[in-house]
Amino acid sequence: MIVTIDGVAASGKSSVSSGVARALGVPYVSSGLLYRAATLLAHEAGLSPHDPALVPHLEAQPLRFEPLAGGNRLWLGTRELTADVQSAAVDAGVSAVAARPELRAWVDRRLRALTPPFVAEGRDMGTAVFPHAQAKFYLTASARVRAGRRAAERPEAVDEIEAALILRDERDRAQSVPAPEAHVIDTGPLSLQGVIDTILAALPQ
Ligand code: C5P
Numbered sequence: 001m002i003v004t005i006d007g008v009a010a011s012g013k014s015s016v017s018s019g020v021a022r023a024l025g026v027p028y029v030s031s032g033l034l035y036r037a038a039t040l041l042a043h044e045a046g047l048s049p050h051d052p053a054l055v056p057h058l059e060a061q062p063l064r065f066e067p068l069a070g071g072n073r074l075w076l077g078t079r080e081l082t083a084d085v086q087s088a089a090v091d092a093g094v095s096a097v098a099a100r101p102e103l104r105a106w107v108d109r110r111l112r113a114l115t116p117p118f119v120a121e122g123r124d125m126g127t128a129v130f131p132h133a134q135a136k137f138y139l140t141a142s143a144r145v146r147a148g149r150r151a152a153e154r155p156e157a158v159d160e161i162e163a164a165l166i167l168r169d170e171r172d173r174a175q176s177v178p179a180p181e182a183h184v185i186d187t188g189p190l191s192l193q194g195v196i197d198t199i200l201a202a203l204p205q
Pocket of ligand 1: 009010098099123124
């Protein structure tokens, strides 16, 4: 079985997906991590998102993606990239990379090569990548609520985080639309466990 959990930036997708995956005893897959890896590697190689050499460059890298239930990790050979891809610089550049169709195809190929069951989280898991998923969810929350949550994890000020989130939502709009059959959950009034329980209760038996 495949469960998809899409949603806007910093809506809690990773924590929720990890909790749902652990309850189900399956891995979760963070598609955003692959877009972040592409962004970091492009930057380090001095390649723009438009450069036709970018996908061949990525294909040639020893990039390893570990989608585990407890957390997803990324490696470039023996160098761990997991923390490096969660920077404000990657946040600012990732939407331009994610807008390139050839980059989306590179990520989608890697995701579709994974063996179910799993929980897949991102923007277009329930629409473009796994349209036949058995259960689909879409998480929302106001930009202020999301910025407040992220401020607890990052050294930046909440106003700056909120402005950056609004800009990223705007840039991601094309690839971040709920599937018509997705359960849309406003996570604002809910605790993390409350969101996880709502999803578990809505899963087909
Ligand atoms: O989920 P996360 O915030 O880590 O995603 C980082 C970026 O990757 C998003 O802002 C978006 O540009 C891109 N993304 C995407 N499609 C997905 C997942 C992420 O375009 N399925």
